Amino acid sequence: PSPGEEVPGEETLIEESLADIEGLTGIDIKLISEPQVSGSEADGTGVNGFVEEPVYSEKEIQQFKEKYVLSQVPVSDSQNLNMDIIWSYPEGLEKGDPYVRAGTVGKIDEDKYQDFLFGTKNGQLIAVSGDSGSEILRQDFGKPFFEPVLVDLNKDRSDDIVLTFEDGDIITYTTEMERLWTYSGSDRITALPLFIDVNKDRTIDIIFSTLGMEIIAIDGRSGFEIWRFFDAESEIEFSPSGVDINDDAVEDVVFSTLNGYLYAIDGKTGWGLWKRNINGRPAGSVAIGDLDGDNNPDIVSLTQNGILTVFGINGNLLFTYELNSTYKSAPSVGDIDGDGNDEILILDQNGIVKSIEGKTRREEWSFATEEGTTAGRLALADVAADRGMNVLFTTLSGLLFVLDGRTGNQIALYNYGENVHATPIIFDLNRDRVPEIISGSDEGSLVALGVTGSKKKFLPFTRSYWISTNHDVKNTGYASVRLLKKFLD
Template sequence: MQKVFKQAITIALTLGVLAGCAGEEESIQKAPLPVVESNFTPVKVWGHKVGSGVGQYFSKLSPAVGYGKIFVADRDGIVQALEPDTGKVIWSQDLESDITAKISGGITVSYSKVFLGTENAEVIALDEETGEELWRTSVEGEVLAAPLVDEGLVIVNTSRGVLEALDADTGEDKWRLSGEVPTLTLRGDSAPVAISGGVFWGQANGRLAGALMGTGQMLWQQPIGSPKGSTEIDRLVDVDASPVIAGERLFAVGYNGNLVSIDLRTGQPAWKRSYSSANNFIVAGNQVYLITDKDHVVAVDARSGTEIWQNKDLEYRLLSSPVVIDGSVVVGDSEGYLHWLDPYTGEFTAQQKIDDSGIAIPPVKVSDGYLVVTRDGQINKMQMP
């Protein structure tokens, strides 16, 4: 039943229509494309297509950069290593066996391996140099977020609320920590982060949790949001965005919840502000940049939680998470546009059409440019003019 609920809410949110218990429907209107006079136009260095991409599925597969390569994948199981300067394929591996691979969690590169998670409740490790499959382990639930690899462990947060640690060399199960999962949740899970022997992740019950990485012993849980309202949709409180560690603070945001800055030493909030989001966010310098559930782009002072600016001109355009490139805040949208915003004012500085299939993940920075991935699997390496 829970899986059916997840599919239903995903479709509802994607179409932009939420239905209440009494059958009332609220139509959500996507903002028209803003008219922007671009101050610059990035140039395309090379392009490459990996399989069929992710289509309109939830999968938000982001490329990974490491060991002198760019690693990319599509949902059906094609994984490739590319040469950064040319986009030439170094190796290609097809992970599909008897069923579609459904890669959704990943890609993470570490310990000379490429780690991926799947909607088939598997974690897979490949050799980064050859693409050879080294091990494949079943876990407790779908893996929708990128695995964390640290201290010889691969840690995944599954759709069943289980944080599971595997041995990075063998895939052997080391420990599991189960959490509460409400009947109705958003489609997505928080990728765990780590520092100083601790692992931190968001939960579907509206809490941010911390545990000892070596043993899985719970350290603390901090509520980011609490269920409110009369319908199950109103009461969604998932913390699906990955937490961000910046200095001695841990930042987290929840759907129908709050943006919270937490002292890592005590686990107690330093400040809390009312923002609702299920998208990953970033901390750059003294500013937090996030995308709200209405697709407003917001900048918040990381020290105090004071809002600096809010841009509402991209409302309900299904934005990607933000990223900072060459001093600008950049987001992609479902129509395939990249939007560039001034980090201090939130005003548009440039706009660029990339692909009609849409952009679901933020651009990925590389040493001499950035990568833009479209839903149909097109990988473009771009550079600033």
Template sequence: MNSFRAIEERSGSHHWLRFYFLFSLVCAFSIEAGFSEQVSLTPLWTVNTKTFLESAPTVADLDGDGVDEILVAGREEMIALSGSGEELWRWRTRGRFMTYPSILRTGESDSLIYAADTSKLLSCLNSKGEEVWTADLEAGSSWSAPVVCDLDSDGRMDLVQTDESGSVSVFDALTGEKKWSAKVEGKPVSPAVGDLDEDGRDEIVVSTSEGMLSALSAHGEMLWTRKIGGTWETWAGSAPVMFRDSRGRGLVAFGTSDERVVCVDENGETIWSHPTRGSVAATLSVGDIDLDGRADVFLITQTGVVHRYAEDGQPLWEIDMQGRTLGAGALIDLDGEGALEYVLCTQDGHLMVLNADGENLFDYRFENRTINITPTFGELDPSTPGLEMAITGGETGKVFCFATSAPRGTVPQWGSYRGNVKKTGAWFDLKVGEKKVSMVLEDPSLELHTCDKPVRFLISNPDPGASPLQASAGCLRPDGDRQSVITS
């Protein structure tokens, strides 16, 4: 006999709902959740840069004229395009670029652009593509973006760059003067930089090819190091991300080569961990997609499965896209309706837009690969009412521009490969004060796919009113039969 029953418990603003399932079921739940309408993305232009593009574009207003430009790192050249796709300049490096450029605005009409190549060369260019300074690293750098930050809050901007010797080096971002260098075990990928413990100084967290995760202070002292997984090549290394949860804790999340996602606190102690369907090579994305005042963690595995987790580790959903990716998804209100969407590209040229419930709102197939791509957004065309989206096209060398319905001024929560143009890999903008009604599993470790034991949800209403709150949970049995329960 297949059945379930519900038991309700009330305590203050919390409403408990317990379900008992007699068979293994797949369950979903919601609280008067509306579904977003399908989004619209309109192709505007395509430009062939005639080079190999294996990293995502960076979009920013380089010259302070109010209109964004596009930066792409070709195989051996840094290329700047106008918002209409016109080539503004290209600068040739000494080796090969396997990176994502970062940007520092230095005045009303200028910016500094940073990138390292495989020949040990770290370069700083101005907004016109002119060389400002260069520095030699101890080894070449691959898949490690430079990070622009102010490590010790002294008002002088710093630049953090790793290389394949295991060096983590910090330079004066304006002059290129080397401040310090420290060593970690293995080849690091892009570091995450931010103030985890809120002491006024940033920490640097890096993962390496030896399966190590290390944290350094603003002055280069080793704070802690942990063995986090198996070994990998730099192209297959998941760079860590930092975020702050609704309790104010600074956390670090990362994926591993042995098919796990792990979240640690500021001291490197594991908070939660889950298996993933495939190893994780791409960096993660962090934001608050449903605006409930609780952070969300997104990752995409090498087998093409998208996972979404709550800040406490609760698995929320997973979607098999049937296409691997090495790039993070973006988080942005793409249609201007107040809800956020998750925008991603697969290696084989599949562009998708998902809403907070994991529903597919948009599906587009390029005729070429889109390698290591995070869709990137900016105000590229003054004649359109919204933001534009830039995507690069792998071996074809093409750059694609789409018009979106995101209003001008929209700020993505996660808007580039490492979250922002400074490539910090950190998101500390959670709006806890705007907390909404939430419905979460009491036991975050419970797998949603095999609920063969009692399942209890905690419904929290931070601002209860006179109107009753209605909650629902649905179950899908293996034979396709759906069952649901509603309570208020």
């Protein structure tokens, strides 16, 4: 406010927010702070014996406004730089179905190439050939689902398709679209599940969060419930992650809640192991990596108000680092400069990327995009074939950036010409020993890209591929070429 200007109160700010939504959508919205009764108040029933309850809370309206405004980000007019188009889908001027979430890589048909499987905003499941981008599978489910996952659920050495629907259903199929089983939950599912073996039957199980503030584990072979954790004290908005905490050879589950706490629960039993304060609302899922160099995994949390916190595997606080910015995307972790120490990569809402060395907390470099934030996650992979890691991310304004992991310098840029919400996926789809970058736009354009001048590798850095939003089915947000680098040395 200007000097002498009255600071608006909370009620005024809420009214202004509602006016903004009405202006954007044309919808007349009224905020009901208390339940209002229609008809006679004497008998306490109202008209026809029903009491009118508020439809949306103040929190829900604010979340709606934030999500709606994200979709109104202007498309960038930046020019492409050092990017080659390998294939595009659909071909020509035809428009595809709106692609919002990321896809995944796996074998769908019987040729020698890995394929790309993704879902659309209107509930279509589509697979395209990794070699050519031609459509090889399409099925309409009529309702939205999180990104599809390809994982072997029954130990038959072939991937199965797992579809997690927002309404609480999980349905699994073979790649020939033969249904295996269906799980129907009573609560909505809030994020992409975690895929680990919790009952020691050597097959993958599925762990997911619900709107009812629960974490549920179901058997990957049958879909039957294994255990349920219901002691979270707030909503769970982001995907849980898997890491072995108590050294029992079973992956445990780590997740954060909207009221600012990090939980660790035992993978075998679903019992709580520990709970820690992260000092704010989480910006996304946690990341897993070795930040202090002791060869044990550490847990990295980032809050929306810029508090970066790292815990040891037993919940011991390693450090807290306060950042002078705000965040809406999860951190990623990896040794991107090849010095043997893992870095933490973050992107703030102003579009500034930072690389922070985990061991020293020293900021190694920063890069300002001037394009705002991403709705996805920073991906780490070697796409320039220079034996180093690159940092890749999309912006809501429709750009894909590729940065040098050592310096933070921009080496490539692609403009989709449309808004983009998805994390880029990185994999060598056509087996030419050069990884492709695959992502799509909100309007349905899907492209496989390559960095201009990338050389074929003598050995592919398979550990540096980024195959899902959170890098892997454990949702670790971690990628490294360290093991292969030791082998090459």
